């Protein structure tokens with residue numbers, strides 16, 4: 026058997042309109058919303074880099090300018106911080122521009138996640154690649170992508186991250202049917218996008234991490250609009266099952282959803298509470314505030 030082609034590229038769809046966060050997202054992409062003191066998208070790029078993927082392609086929409094600026098140098102700001110001797114802040118400014126080689130492609134019409142991933146075809150070429158969705162943040166203490174890449178290299182085909190959710194919540198996610206019990210790595214036999222709870226084949230939800238075979242592009246070109254009238258990535262991976270192995274890695278670590286306002290607030294509080302510089306003060310304050318508030 027030929028050696029598997031290594032995974033070197035990460036694709037991050039970032040073309041959503043972010044309407045749940047209006048007016049904050051009127052002129053700036055939702056990916057730039059700060060989670061504590063870093064834009065959400067930086068956590069995702071850092072995760073890709075930790076897994077060894079420092080070639081990042083962002084699939085953007087109209088408001089891509091702040092994204093480009095964030096991952097680029099800001100010479101004026103660097104100069105000002107240098108003059109002030111504020112080396113700690115200077116390092117933070119540098120860091121974002123040195124993390125990865127970030128490329129950008131526009132999605133054009135927003136026709137769904139599958140359509141966004143298809144926009145990466147030319148950049149990715151003929152090798153397996155990762156897709157990371159910005160609404161899901163994975164705690165760096167609970168590595169997931171590294172594990173998924175290892176499974177892809179061993180088994181070939183594609184690998185999808187899954188998480189057990191309460192069955193009432195499954196209609197918010199893509200859902201997997203699997204062969205056997207939900208161990209750490211499972212063989213996926215079917216995928217369905219956002220099924221009603223009473224039709225769902227399991228409570229295993231797709232969370233936003235994928236390591237995909239390049240054959241997904243040919244399938245996506247043929248995939249008709251599915252749920253919500255959008256070209257669904259889930260439908261294309263379901264079609265791949267007929268020709269290639271599709272595995273799931275069942276994640277049991279800490280995941281933060283930043284996709285809607287309440288979950289976003291929870292993510293900010295959880296991540297801030299874990300920080301040495303902010304956590305103890307924040308948690309103390311929260312305790313007191315909750316008791317006085319009743």
Ligand code: G1P
Nearest residue numbers: 138161197198199231232233259
């Ligand atoms: C997308 C996918 C869905 C997946 C989810 C994970 O849905 O279509 O299969 O479960 O991401 O966050 P969205 O949340 O973009 O509607």
